[in-house]
Amino acid sequence: MLDQHTKDVVKSTIPLLEAAGPALTTHFYQRMFEHNPELKDVFNLAHQHTGGQPVALFNAVAAYAKNIDNLEALGAAVERIAHKHTGFLIKPEQYAIVGGHLLATLKELGGDAVTEEVLTAWGNAYGFLADIFINREAQLYQQTAAKTGGWEGKRRFVVKAKTVESSVITSFLLTPEDGGSVVDFTPGQYLSVSLEHEQLEFTEIRQYSLSDAPNGSSYRISVKREAEGKASNLLHDHYHVGDVIELIAPAGDFVLSAQADTPVVLLSAGVGVTPMKSMLNQLLSQSHQADITWVHACEDGAQHGFKDAIKAKRNANTHLESYVWYRQPLATDLPAEDFDFEGTVALENIAERIVPNAQYYFCGPIGFMKAIKQQLLALNVPESQIHYEVFGPHSDL
Numbered sequence: 001m002l003d004q005h006t007k008d009v010v011k012s013t014i015p016l017l018e019a020a021g022p023a024l025t026t027h028f029y030q031r032m033f034e035h036n037p038e039l040k041d042v043f044n045l046a047h048q049h050t051g052g053q054p055v056a057l058f059n060a061v062a063a064y065a066k067n068i069d070n071l072e073a074l075g076a077a078v079e080r081i082a083h084k085h086t087g088f089l090i091k092p093e094q095y096a097i098v099g100g101h102l103l104a105t106l107k108e109l110g111g112d113a114v115t116e117e118v119l120t121a122w123g124n125a126y127g128f129l130a131d132i133f134i135n136r137e138a139q140l141y142q143q144t145a146a147k148t149g150g151w152e153g154k155r156r157f158v159v160k161a162k163t164v165e166s167s168v169i170t171s172f173l174l175t176p177e178d179g180g181s182v183v184d185f186t187p188g189q190y191l192s193v194s195l196e197h198e199q200l201e202f203t204e205i206r207q208y209s210l211s212d213a214p215n216g217s218s219y220r221i222s223v224k225r226e227a228e229g230k231a232s233n234l235l236h237d238h239y240h241v242g243d244v245i246e247l248i249a250p251a252g253d254f255v256l257s258a259q260a261d262t263p264v265v266l267l268s269a270g271v272g273v274t275p276m277k278s279m280l281n282q283l284l285s286q287s288h289q290a291d292i293t294w295v296h297a298c299e300d301g302a303q304h305g306f307k308d309a310i311k312a313k314r315n316a317n318t319h320l321e322s323y324v325w326y327r328q329p330l331a332t333d334l335p336a337e338d339f340d341f342e343g344t345v346a347l348e349n350i351a352e353r354i355v356p357n358a359q360y361y362f363c364g365p366i367g368f369m370k371a372i373k374q375q376l377l378a379l380n381v382p383e384s385q386i387h388y389e390v391f392g393p394h395s396d397l
Helices: 004-012 014-020 023-035 037-041 045-050 052-066 071-086 092-113 116-146 230-238 270-285 307-316 347-353 366-378
Strands: 154-164 169-176 190-195 204-209 219-224 244-251 264-269 292-298 320-326 359-363 386-389
Touching: 004 052, 004 116, 014 023, 014 052, 014 092, 023 037, 023 052, 023 092, 052 071, 071 116, 071 244, 092 116, 116 244, 169 230, 169 244, 190 219, 190 230, 204 219, 204 230, 204 270, 219 230, 219 270, 264 270, 270 292, 270 307, 270 359, 270 366, 292 307, 292 347, 307 320, 320 347, 347 366, 359 366, 366 386
Parallel strands: 264 292, 264 359, 292 320, 359 386
Antiparallel strands: 154 169, 154 244, 169 219, 190 204, 190 244
């Protein structure tokens, strides 16, 4: 455990951290990649270019300093990050590299205010947190590898089928090249895809939600083509049936856990539909007894993924209801046939389905998720029944 003196010194640096802001972590990443360029094969460099990752890391460092007397408050964030780390195959020795660059950054940017006492305290505090992550991640690696169909590290999979779901989303059905089984996952979890290709300067690892219920033999991911997305465009344009992709085992703490007699509301926007699709398939396969409400929002009918599949499931299950919002419908999009509402999601329009005893799961762009959370709270849904997934650099809603 950390001694009180260490905690006091770390807390005393909070004003210094806040004055530096994300410039601190921007400098950290620049320094680390200069001295350890091999880590460019681990980190998503797109998040460096957008500035999202430095901001997320700064928020995490500041939160750690502010909660160092009450680390239990960070428990959920630690679990989420540990799962993310296993999706990038983070190893214990990499924590030492990160810690060294973090302390060097404090010294280089903090000047005289960063004394040896401060460096020692932060070194101890970082080491303590690193041990928490290292131990939890070791557990996750071991648990997954020990399960039927489980593995550790990367495993080769073959693209068995490639299906266009909308103008921007394509699904990939993946089966193991070795012919073995695959470890089950909990709907809501994701796969990490490791791409090495002549068009890529570095290995690119991306995490995509699994978009079907577990079956023990294959996985399905559904990938949105991003305008500037190196990985998504490569998958869409250059990976075809018969090609091999390396995968890292399923992970993630955003999981379906509703009891059979509990109503479930699944809300998504854009490609956030993928974990919701997995959850819905699982609920229906298990003959979920309570009401299920499907809410989806997208730009228009051309971008509406899984439209026919959801319509068929709704028609076949009387306790499933579906509501669709198109932000700007096309001239060919038919009201009450293709979509129910125009604009952005307004839950007051389906208030009868927003019941206080339901469990709510949602995924999509940050703006969408913030709006959904605010609306649910305004409709008196307890925060403990609100669950969501943030992809990319972690952010709270």
